[in-house]
Amino acid sequence: MLFSIEPKSRREDLYDFNHELEVLVKFLRGSRLTLVTGLRRTGKTSLMRVALNEADIDYIYLDVRFSVYTSYRDVLDLFVKALNDLLRRESSIIDKIINALKGIEGLKISLNPPEIAVKFRGKPRVSITDLLTRLNDVGELVVIAVDEAQELRKVNWLRFDRLFAYVFDNLTNIRLVLSGSQVGLLYSFLGLHDPKAPLFGRAYMEVKTRKLSPDESMDFLERGFNQLGINCPKDALERAVETFDGIIGWLTYFGYTYAMRGSADFDEIMKDAVQLAxxxxxxxxxxxxxxxxxxxxxxxxxxxxxxxxxxxxxxxxxxxxxxxxxxxxxxxxxxxxxxxxxxxxxxxxxxxxxxxxxxxx
Missing domain, CATH: 1.10.10.10 (Winged helix-like DNA-binding domain superfamily/Winged helix DNA-binding domain)
Known part of the structure; x- marks a missing residue:
């Protein structure tokens, strides 16, 4: 559904970004480091999720947008959760992953269903680098996808730029894809053009999301309302196209809110959107x-x-x-x-x- 506010993972839910999708899938398969950048609410998360599914490569997905990482355990829990998500998906390498992770002290592995957990009491700290190294040793391509990766700069007790550089230089079976809407902070955090930074000089590819054109915005809204069997007045559609300037997230917000309220005054929807912003x-x-x-x-x-x-x-x-x-x-x-x-x-x-x-x- 076009007006779904949940993260998308199907091609039919990704509105008319076919070129960007094809390019990103190609990069996921061939580039050691890929960036997905663009303004807030322009579809980066949806594009990345669809590409991860279409690339036919196993992946772990880390969403770092909404959490505060005050300790090493917080970050480790994030990685373990993402690994368990991978184990729950249908994958031909589950047994290989389980075997690769065996022997990591402090890590508990269950087989039915396959699941990993961390023992913190009386055990040495499980190393994230060790987890990724074992994942690399599986011998199959695995993508590490991080949504809004610049947020990791706030973790000042763990240098993620160094971790990413280590992965890039040593773990040849792992691909990194990092998204960011705060593009300047993402570039600064990664230091790709900073001679003093760990990732300096590493080759990377980039896919940029974009605003929709007025015609695309109108088509997006009309298709969304048609899917729901809702007749939205033409003047409301035109106002939405003009007001939201091709930002697909706001167009989705308008369509979703209008549909949930069973038709609503445009000004009331705008008032709520402005309050959110x-x-x-x-x-x-x-x-x-x-x-x-x-x-x-x-x-x-x-x-x-x-x-x-x-x-x-x-x-x-x-x-x-x-x-x-x-x-x-x-x-x-x-x-x-x-x-x-x-x-x-x-x-x-x-x-x-x-x-x-x-x-x-």
């Missing part, structure tokens, strides 16, 4: 720990602006001059987070609903 922006500003971000975003909610005008708005707000380097750092942080983008020397909020929500910060 506003909550996300407020959480972001809280994490960034500076009210200056709110000032910038409120200014950009009204219009795109060049650097000098943003500087003037901040200085007017604070009643004092602000160092130019500070302004650039604030803007670069928002760009790296995928909240704003720079187009022809003008800064703008990337997401159309975030743009509306920013006025209320």
């Amino acid at each position: 506003l909550s996300e922006l407020r959480n972001l500003v809280t994490l960034l720990r500076s009210s200056r971000y709110s000032v910038i975003l409120r200014a950009l909610a009204r219009e795109s602006m060049p650097w000098r005008l943003i500087k003037r708005r901040l200085e007017d707000y604070e009643g004092k001059e602000i160092n130019a380097a500070t302004i650039s750092e604030l803007l670069n942080n928002l760009v790296n987070l995928g909240i704003i983008e720079k187009v022809d020397d003008y800064y703008r909020i990337s997401d159309p609903v975030y743009r509306l929500a920013a006025e209320y910060l």
Whole structure:
């Protein structure tokens, strides 16, 4: 169903990204490291899930978007859960995986049904590197897929960039695919172009998700409502196409909400969408720990602006001059987070609903 808000894993649920899908499947089979990048809500998770199923390669899928990793056990539990998901799927290499993992001290293996667990009391710490090395020793290709991989930068007691570099250099049967909507942070975290970083110079491929065109957006909505047998008024469809600017996640939100409410006023749906976006922006500003971000975003909610005008708005707000380097750092942080983008020397909020929500910060 096009308007499903659950992660997609079937080709028929992935709207018209056939080229991107074919390219990603090819990269999963042949590239040691693949990045899937794009704005929030442009279908990265759906694209990655469908490609993982179509590539006909065993994989473990790590969703690191919504958790806080305060200890090594949190991260290890994430890997163990992903391995158990692999064991529960129909796979010809289950027995090989079980045999490969045998002998890891601190790891408990059950055979019926196949499942692994970690013993923490009185046992040495199970090494994630050891788990991946044993997985590599199975002798079959396995994909390690990490959704919103830049979130792992917050785990400051485990260098995931070093772990990924070790996998790339030594574990030839493992493919890495990493997605990220905070593209600048993802690049910075991986350090692919930083001579001092562990992954510097490693070859990688990249697939970028995109916005839908107005015609594609209209077709997406019409097909979704037709699947549900719902007649959505033409003016509501046109407003949705114009307002959501090709962001498939917001188009899905509109279609799903309209369907669940049994037809609803467009303005009411928009009000709820803006409240959701506003909550996300407020959480972001809280994490960034500076009210200056709110000032910038409120200014950009009204219009795109060049650097000098943003500087003037901040200085007017604070009643004092602000160092130019500070302004650039604030803007670069928002760009790296995928909240704003720079187009022809003008800064703008990337997401159309975030743009509306920013006025209320």
